[in-house]
Amino acid sequence: LYPPGERWRGREPRPYAAGDWAPGDAYGEAARALRDAGLDVHSWVVLAHNSRMGAEHPATSVVNAYGDRYPWAPCIAQPATRAYLTALAAEAAVRPGEETRGTELESCGWYGLAHLHAHDKIAGVALGEAGQYLMSLCFCGSCRAGYAEQGLDPAELAGAVRRALEPVWRGGHEGEGWPAVEQLVGADVAAATRAWREETARTLQETVVAAVRAAAPAGFQVLLHADPVSYHCGADAGVDPGHILSVADGVVVPCTGxxxxxxxxxxxxxxxxxxxxxxxxxxxxxxxxxxxxxxxxxxxxxxxxxxxxxxxxxxxxxxxxxxxxxxxxxx
Incomplete structure (x- = not known):
């Protein structure tokens, strides 16, 4: 929605221009119109949710326990992806010359199974929190190394996830909440995967917010779209409430329903x-x-x-x- 910056020259992955539907500096034009109408302008940046990135750079995507890639879900453990998300947030959140007063950062954390493509058809089995969590565990090279750091064998973990999901695919009741994850794969294994993923998400959030603040003028507001259940995935990233409110100025919370x-x-x-x-x-x-x-x-x-x-x-x-x-x- 704005002319690409020099920081992306020669880099992969990099953002894409919006195209003919929003040519040139569409953000700048909209921001000026809103400001002229007496409204404060805040940007809204979508981070770890990018289907085109996954299609053109498959290695960046989350890989589930069955070996399937989720092209809509960049893996936030991969160093190149983290660098891309951090640079994108700093550039897109703070548009120089437009008097942008703050930003909202969406999907600043793990994405997983949810938010599929239009023609993906897996709704025959309704997954609860446990099934969603296990189907969202990533087994790319970076995550396999992370599980190993937690004392897990990545191949054994993938097998355990597949075995745990077999009765779920047959329509068995998976239980509710985090205790259901522990029941399916064991409390110690569940805790180790959660420790790896939550540390990965926390450090990304800290790095991204710091990069935005470094690029922004004083008083610039930074909010995250967030879910207070720290193992949840999606546009509203799972967070620890106390931690995220020590990093950002606040949160945008899903309240429909x-x-x-x-x-x-x-x-x-x-x-x-x-x-x-x-x-x-x-x-x-x-x-x-x-x-x-x-x-x-x-x-x-x-x-x-x-x-x-x-x-x-x-x-x-x-x-x-x-x-x-x-x-x-x-x-």
Whole structure:
């Protein structure tokens, strides 16, 4: 959405130009229009979620226990990928000359099985948290080395994951939450995989936020899209609430269907911490614009200091009418 910087010359992987749908400095034009209308401008940077990168550079992708690659999920343990994500965050979050006031960093952590391609069809078996976690474990070279550092044999671990999932594929009940992961592969093995993955994610988040701050002017706000369950994967990266609020200025939390995920962050929030409740307002995407006012009030009761409405640019006229009505009564 902006002219590529010199930092990418000769580097692989590197970002792609947006193309004809957003030529030139589309971000700059939009930022100036918003600023002229009296609005603060914050950037939104998607990091470890890039299907084109996986298609053109397959070695960068997460590899599951069966040897399948997830091209939409760059492995954040690989040094080259970490360097790419850090450089991209620093460049895209802070656009010089546009008076960008802050940024939101999406998918700044592990991606996994979720968020498939349009024609992937595996929904015949609904996976719970344990199945999602095991299917999201990466077995690329970097992750195999990481498991070995934790005292695990990577080949034995992959076999254990496949054996654990066999009854799940046959429709067996996998249990709930982290205890189900421990039951499927053993508590010690589960803990070792989690230790490797959480350290990898934490250090990436620290490095990325530090790079953004180094490139930004004083007072620049840095938020992460986050989930308080640290072993979760996806656009809302699993984090430790206390740790991430010591690194970033706040978080954007998924609250569609319920705002309970705010509570662990609210318990660790300090003065000035931003806790933004993200509510989907597109009916066709599972949102509930008709209950926006009540949902926003509930989020505020649980500690939210701000709202995010996903995604105003995609709503129908009927959904937009509900949003307008709810916001017209907001205090």
């Amino acid at each position: 319920g705002a309970h995920l705010l509570e662990p962050f609210a318990a660790r929030a300090g003065n000035g911490t931003v806790l933004a409740a993200n509510l989907t307002v597109v009916s066709g995407m599972g949102g509930s614009p008709a209950t926006l006012a009540a949902d926003a009030a509930r989020a505020a009761d649980l500690g939210a200091t701000e709202l995010r409405l996903y995604h105003a640019g995609l709503v129908s006229d009927a959904d937009l009418a509900h949003v307008t009505e709810a916001l017209s009564h907001a205090e």
